[in-house]
Amino acid sequence: MPVEYTEKRRWPRYPCDTGVRFLPEGSQGGYWGTVSDISLGGCYIYTFSPLPVGQAVVLVIKTTESEMNVAAKTVSSHPGVGMGAAFQRFLDEDGEERLKKFVSSLASQPKSDNTLSVFH
Secondary structure, eight states: OOOOOOOOOSSOOEEEEEEEEEEETTOSOOEEEEEEEEOSSEEEEEOSSOOOTTOEEEEEEEOSSOEEEEEEEEEEEETTTEEEEEEEEESSTTHHHHHHHHHHHHHTSOGGGOOOOOOO
16 A cells, blocks of 8 residues: 655645855854755755754855855754755845745746856
């Protein structure tokens, strides 16, 4: 008998392919990765060096339209693959509006081509 999957996420995720710099709390340096999917509540970042679960981090998400600075916390970590991050607060006054605009643009793209260029 097949196991049924129940969606637990509060917001739908949309595939994307955009650059992100992540800076662990208390660190002088940062790392680069690629956001593979994003929602209004978080994202998944492809990176060879994911941070441990529970790590406070600042994400600098770069899109074709803007740059968003978001305080987040890692919620999953997969060595050599990537990590999931839950957004906690926006560090720019209009950060939430920029994220909503970005997610809306992803949601309106045809399903067969839901990717954006990577900007590092």
